Amino acid sequence: MAMxxxxxxxxxxxxxxxxxxxxxxxxxxxxxxxxxxDKMLPYFSNIFGNPHSRNHVHGWLAxxxxxxxxxxxxxxxxxxxxxxxxxxxATESNNxxxxxxxxxxxxxKKHIITCVTEHKCVLESCRQLEQQGFEITYLPxxxxxxxxxxxxxxxxxxxxxxxxxxxxNNEIGVIQPLKEIGAICRQKGxxxxxxxxxxxxxxDIDVNEMNIxxxxxxxxxxxxxxxxxxxxxxxxxxxRMQALISGGGQERGMRSGTLPTPLCVGLGEACAIAERExxxxxxxxxxxxxxxxxxxxxxxSHVYLNGDVERRIPGNLNLSFAFVEGEGLMMGIKxxxxxxxxxxxxxxxxxxxxxxxxxxxxxxxHTSIRFGIGRFxxxxxxxRAIKTVVHEVQRLRAMSPxxxxxxxxxxxxxxxxxxx
Amino acid sequence: MAYSEKLIDHYExxxxxxxxxxxxxxxxxxxxxxxxxGDVMKLQIKxxxxxVIEDAKFKTFGCxxxxxxxxxxxxxxxxxxIEEAGTIRNTEIAQHLALPPVKIHCSILAEDAIKAxxxxxxxxxxGIKAA
Numbered sequence: 001m002a003m004x005x006x007x008x009x010x011x012x013x014x015x016x017x018x019x020x021x022x023x024x025x026x027x028x029x030x031x032x033x034x035x036x037x038d039k040m041l042p043y044f045s046n047i048f049g050n051p052h053s054r055n056h057v058h059g060w061l062a063x064x065x066x067x068x069x070x071x072x073x074x075x076x077x078x079x080x081x082x083x084x085x086x087x088x089x090a091t092e093s094n095n096x097x098x099x100x101x102x103x104x105x106x107x108x109k110k111h112i113i114t115c116v117t118e119h120k121c122v123l124e125s126c127r128q129l130e131q132q133g134f135e136i137t138y139l140p141x142x143x144x145x146x147x148x149x150x151x152x153x154x155x156x157x158x159x160x161x162x163x164x165x166x167x168x169n170n171e172i173g174v175i176q177p178l179k180e181i182g183a184i185c186r187q188k189g190x191x192x193x194x195x196x197x198x199x200x201x202x203x204d205i206d207v208n209e210m211n212i213x214x215x216x217x218x219x220x221x222x223x224x225x226x227x228x229x230x231x232x233x234x235x236x237x238x239x240r241m242q243a244l245i246s247g248g249g250q251e252r253g254m255r256s257g258t259l260p261t262p263l264c265v266g267l268g269e270a271c272a273i274a275e276r277e278x279x280x281x282x283x284x285x286x287x288x289x290x291x292x293x294x295x296x297x298x299x300x301s302h303v304y305l306n307g308d309v310e311r312r313i314p315g316n317l318n319l320s321f322a323f324v325e326g327e328g329l330m331m332g333i334k335x336x337x338x339x340x341x342x343x344x345x346x347x348x349x350x351x352x353x354x355x356x357x358x359x360x361x362x363x364x365x366h367t368s369i370r371f372g373i374g375r376f377x378x379x380x381x382x383x384r385a386i387k388t389v390v391h392e393v394q395r396l397r398a399m400s401p402x403x404x405x406x407x408x409x410x411x412x413x414x415x416x417x418x419x420x
Numbered sequence: 421m422a423y424s425e426k427l428i429d430h431y432e433x434x435x436x437x438x439x440x441x442x443x444x445x446x447x448x449x450x451x452x453x454x455x456x457x458g459d460v461m462k463l464q465i466k467x468x469x470x471x472v473i474e475d476a477k478f479k480t481f482g483c484x485x486x487x488x489x490x491x492x493x494x495x496x497x498x499x500x501x502i503e504e505a506g507t508i509r510n511t512e513i514a515q516h517l518a519l520p521p522v523k524i525h526c527s528i529l530a531e532d533a534i535k536a537x538x539x540x541x542x543x544x545x546x547g548i549k550a551a
Contacts, residue, residue, distance in 0.1 A: 323481060324481070325458050325459070325481055325482045325483055325486075327458075327483040327484065328431075328481075328482055328483045328484050328486070328487060331423075331431060331483070331484035332431075351458070361456075362455070362456035362457075363455035363456050363458075366455070366456075366458040398437070399434060399437045399478075399479050399480060399487070400479060400480070400481045401451065401460050401461070401462035401479040401480065401481055402455060402460060402481045403481075404439065404462075404479055412455055415451075417453070417454030417455065417456065417457075417460075418452070418453075418454060
């Protein structure tokens with residue numbers, strides 16, 4: 001790795017990741033950029049004041065750090081800094097956006113539209129509102145993972161309060177048509193919320209051009225610290241919300257609690273780096289993604305890319321390796337830290353609901369691996385990844401009864417399988 | 421999730437991978453599980469005139485625990501009579517490989533695979549006698 005994540009030293013009492021391990025799970029989380037960490041450190045020690053203390057320099061300097069961060073976040077979104085509310089992460093931001101807006105306007109409008117491939121925190125927030133008498137429309141996705149805009153348009157009715165559609169999907173990396181969704185929502189007078197945790201720093205976002213009213217983001221997906229996120233809340237026209245956390249009225253009453261200054265500063269710096277680096281970084285990651293995909297496909301047949309081929313971020317490559325079960329494969333490629341849509345990796349033993357929503361058949365959903373490529377991925381790592389994936393898939397196919405049947409020309413679907 | 425050394429050993433160096441001639445009268449084939457559930461095991465046994473399992477082969481689509489469970493049972497059943505092999509319980513497999521609770525179904529599948537292979541062999545033999 002370009003950044004040494006495994007600085008081995010005998011004097012360090014903490015566990016160390018083995019040197020040969022390759023991190024390819026950038027959708028799960030990202031390492032904190034060293035530049036981000038540098039900016040954060042003084043706020044753990046010297047500038048430790050409560051940023052809400054109004055009467056001394058300890059408080060003032062902490063507050064200044066936070067306000068710079070707020071501007072850095074706003075700048076990345078082309079928003080105003082007064083529209084940024086700090087939260088603990090995208091999960092809280094999504095909860096606040098959906099439940100907060102529902103809480104404020106719910107006596108007038110009780111219909112919310114979202115999508116089946118949203119993150120669980122959006123879906124579960126909606127489920128909870130459903131129990132409180134809200135009507136929720138869960139839009140299906142097309143085979144490419146994108147929603148159908150006509151379907152969205154037709155689902156909006158007089159009682160519709162909010163449309164919540166994610167910017168980039170965490171499992172398959174597809175980019176929803178934000179500008180088009182925003183235009184529809186604005187035309188119909190409906191709030192548009194987007195979970196942009198996986199999109200920030202990867203695609204251009206302009207909350208005004210895209211008519212986004214609420215936008216969630218997270219620090220640790222963009223090389224910032226864990227435990228911090230933000231919610232953009234539009235001021236013109238104003239979006240009002242009921243707070244979820246009661247307290248001292250920080251963040252203009254929308255989110256009480258003392259702000260964690262080092263984390264806020266870290267999130268701000270992560271946004272500033274993202275804004276500066278996005279163009280070059282996207283091109284570099286696209287090259288690496290292409291190298292990985294073509295390298296694997298050159299050596300292996302029956303490999304399928306999940307999600308739209310064009311409308312996706314290049315750092316997410318979700319591949320199904322037919323006839324090889326995902327978790328079994330992960331065990332073989334253990335020097336790669338990746339994720340799988342296989343049932344075995346989830347506690348529910350159900351294959352990925354996102355892949356199922358795309359219409360990916362269950363047997364293929366079980367064979368999927370998500371490769372995440374990010375800021376610190378190197379060409380050499382991609383080459384090693386190709387080698388180990390090809391080797392293991394070939395090994396496991398050689399011991400797969402399904403591969404054997406396919407070679408013999410037996411249609412797997414023609415067999416009466418007993419469910420278990 | 422950390423797997424036991426025995427499990428990893430069977431996964432990395434699986435024993436008796438392969439296929440026997442399924443049309444051979446002395447070969448019983450068991451195919452259990454389903455692709456949609458994420459595990460399929462094919463277990464084959466070759467039984468001699470004395471009713472002893474001379475050879476066993478497997479192929480498995482599944483997670484590491486499923487592969488290790490099937491590899492392990494091929495070792496266990498070789499040299500056993502079909503009656504003895506039929507008494508192998510999933511709990512023994514799970515215990516030997518120290519399967520975590522969420523993977524117990526892999527050992528159940530391996531037990532089912534043995535029974536299915538024996539059942540197929542017996543059905544073939546009964547067919548021959550009847551003919």
